[in-house]
Amino acid sequence: MIELLPLILATVITAATPLVIAALGEHVVERSGVLNLGVEGMMIMGASLGFAGAVVLDNSYLGLAIGALAGMVMAGIFALFALGLATNQVATGLAITIFGLGLAGLIGQPFVGQPRPPIPALVFGLDPIVCLSFVLMVGTAWLLNRTRAGLILRGVGESHGSAHALGLPVLKVRLLAVLFGGLCAGLAGAYLSLIYTRFWSPGMTAGRGWIALALVVFAAGSVWRLVAGAYLFGAILIAQLHAQAGAIGIPSQFLSMLPYLMTIVALVVLSMAGRRGAGAAGSLGQPFVPDR
Amino acid sequence: MMVLSLVPRQGVSRVREIVTPLVAFVVALVIAALVLLAMGKSLKTAADVYVVEPLTTAWSLQEVILKATPLTLIAIGLIFAVRANRWNIGAEGQYVVGGMFGGWVAIAAHGMEGVWILPAMLIAGMAGGLVYGLIPAALRNRFGISEILSSLMLVYVAELALDYLVRGPWRDRTAFNFPKSVNFDAAATLGPLWEGGKLHGGVLLALLAVLGAVVLLGRSRFGFAVSATGEAPRAANFAGFNDHRLTLAVFAISGALAGLAGIIEVSANMGQLQPSISQGYGFTAIIVAFLGRLNPVGALVSALVLAILLIGSETAQIMLKLPFDMTRAFMGLLLLCILAGEALTRYKVRWNA
């Protein structure tokens, strides 16, 4: 059992990595005061286009880059509407998700069932994107808490009125944050199809984008809580898969429900710990229209 | 850096309010047409498949109305929620639970006769959707959990629960290994309204829901409270409209109507429970509600329009080799166009360097 531990750990980390990356991106977005519910749509676009790109160019690394870009383009559309036209962020995010799910299916259609060769591990059996996710965690925490850019981003999210009065470029900061969020979600999706499953199948994100959104709520402002939450979820995903394979007498459907139910339970626990609404940016979800 | 700037409009003309969704729809159509052209499909065939055919025969016209029925029912419920600024994006789950509860009555009454079976099924379906819809409302009231996330998570849970039931305890033992329940008896089937027709009583229930919503949202105290809560929660609180009770109420209404839609579909169109009983009606209804500008009659019209599209997309899968995903992408696009249209009614857009 002990000798299996590193292997189990690696599996959990792999399963959690798409959640970590997508949630980190959305964390930055929400710190800037924007609620982008399009994570699921950006993620599946990353999964589909990333996979298609990798097959067509026969290069999984390029595929990952294409997936990330696809997520960013979707985020750009979101920004055009929610920031440029000040549309309702909830509805716009939903539209991006629905649009993304459809378009991804359309693009991915010819690639269903084609396998991709694995990307070789970098160190300790961990692939390059997992390593990148570690960099991303530290980088995000550093950016948000230690740099002037992070200070401005948090300020814009906390009160766009005050930020505007100080002459800070509210919409520009938010645009950059949203694009970064899209890049992360796209990369997370491409990781899912190119490394985690190595197949494309329609709807394969299966709500992971939404779970990433829940993780951001759970994080209550802290990158490290977010990461801890994501790995906890990775563990649940893996345990659930093993339990299904091990035939322990619980119907597989109930095991499959676990991640979704656990999401709700995690939010309830967070609330009972007295952190209700804590850590959300002050202007979260409110459209900003400068008077000029 | 600033490319777009928005200037609020003083007042919004009535004409603009009606024209906006039409323009949004046309713009979305044009974009879709360009995409089809780029994919090398014939626009003529596409127009035939998506618009002409569903509208030209009496048979397909009835199909359109049948498809519009669940969409209308769910969208009417969602209008209450969205007007109160509550985001029930889990109507799909409430629909499934409605089908499940109503279907359970049908399965339990298998082999029995009686006029009570059908009403009992409908009531059970509504109750199921209602209770399932109350979960995110209660979680929001009690724990402050975003109803967006919880209602969506519950969609997956409902779908898995149904999957378990039809493969497990409710599986029809005589149907070899097919994951499905027994076929419903005639007493448990919502039959056609007239001999040889296809329209069933559910259509009338949908119309009734539209009528009820027009009345409630138009001039009643409850309708005022719903809208006030959505527009300015502090003002609603000042008026004494109880926020928690209102949340429960709008989720109860939208859950019940989604549940009703679920059991109507199961009883009238499927005649059995199977692993999947929806084509994403719960999500499509969100678009219906928005396209109808959160107005019940508008939603009815929008439901018919999107029903045409859904029927067209079924044919298109065969005729044009276009997957259902094409329709879904179009719906996302449509929602974006509607939102842009809304923005342009509220603001004038100026481009500046």
Place this chain on the structure above:
Amino acid sequence: MRSAPPLIRCQGLSKTFGTLKANDSVDLLVESGEIHALLGENGAGKSTFVKMLYGLLKPDAGTISWLGKAVTLADPDAARALGIGMVFQHFSLFDDLTVLENIAIGTAGARADQAFAARVSALAREYGLELDLQRPVWTLSAGERQRIEIARCLLQEPRLIVLDEPTSVLTPQEAENLFASLLRLQAKGAGILFISHKLEEVRRICTAATILRGGKVVARTDPRKESARSLAALMVGEGVADVRPPSTLETGRDLLAVRGLSVSPEIAHGIPLRGIDLTVRAGEVVAIAGVAGNGQSEFFAALTGEGGLIQSGTVSIDGEDVTRRPIGMRRRLGAAFVPEGRLGHATLPQRTLSENIMLSWHETEDVGGFFLSLDKLRQAARKIITRFDVRGPNADPRAAQLSGGNLQKYIVGREIERNPRLIVVDQPTWGVDARAASLIRQTLVDLAGQGAAVLVITQDLDEAFEMSDRIAVICAGRMHPPVPTRMTNREAIGLLMTTAHGEAA
């Protein structure tokens, strides 16, 4: 020898919003080493002017020259680069960030690190600004918050400092500290533009004044040579009537009784209320003075039943315990409430005045049965509009279409029209023009004269003294019991505003 060009000279600055000429060809000139007052009542165009001076609004016409050279202020960065510093009336602060982070974010290129902290501390010592750099802003008083703004501004070593209504949120004692800092800056040769409508303080510290009315400059004068009365006449135009005192001084039974009320806040950063006692009797006006953010909103919410978690104590209306009763029940007992927020709290901004009647009338007045009667609502609105001289763009405008003063007249009128026996008003004339303010105060005083109990929560000490029979003071969630207004003075009340009741002064 020609004298040096003035620090800043604005000529013909104009700005129009829709049909409103907020600034109409405004000329203004500030010299180095001068404290220059920009006077005008609410809505005269002071804020618009200041925003143009700081690059937040683009003038439609006119020029600004800095030290004799014409300049364009495209954004606040350009203004800061020239040497213009700004202290806003509504602080541009971030509640969840620390003091140090708040200062850093407003300072070009700064990071909230140790080196920066050292720089801020040095500056704070130089100007006598007390700052605790690691505290989050939401824990600070208004005076402390303003010091953050001033520190931000001084870090840029500005040559012109603009202060927009700097004393409106300060206690008299805090204002004294501010004046001391300003005089220090003046001595160092900075120009100061001091925007205010408080005449006494302008006469004390300013050496020149420009007076705005209706967006136009109506006078330039040396305030030291004017009386408060003559300045007021210039600001307002023809005289505004003083509020007449209530005709009777006899008070009746207790209509509002608060006993030992402790409430913990529901929202983040709210102020807990502790052991509040207060009685308001029929026929009297009681004012609660206090600096904003000391628990006024929380107390108002406890009186209306809108929010807050009651820990202990009771609220009674006309002898009936309503501590845990909803607002509708309180209205049925004859109470009426006017919240501070006009749009989004007292009214639905996008609804007409007739629809907005619903908000406070639906429990007690006849507005139809299950279905609302639009006719009855329209009639009610029309009556209020006529009786309280509410002016709008059409017969039944949307709430957001009215000016602050007209909307406040409507809101107060809506409650008075119900003939309440008790009315609680939070900031009755905040941001309202002088004429409307005077009408509103008179209406409330007259209502008390007719035997109603009137409770007014206000940050404006002048208002408290003008209207009330008794004054209580709220500070840090505790209440100093009311004293008869005739037996106290501004200084005594001002002192109470900075000390919580029951704690050593």
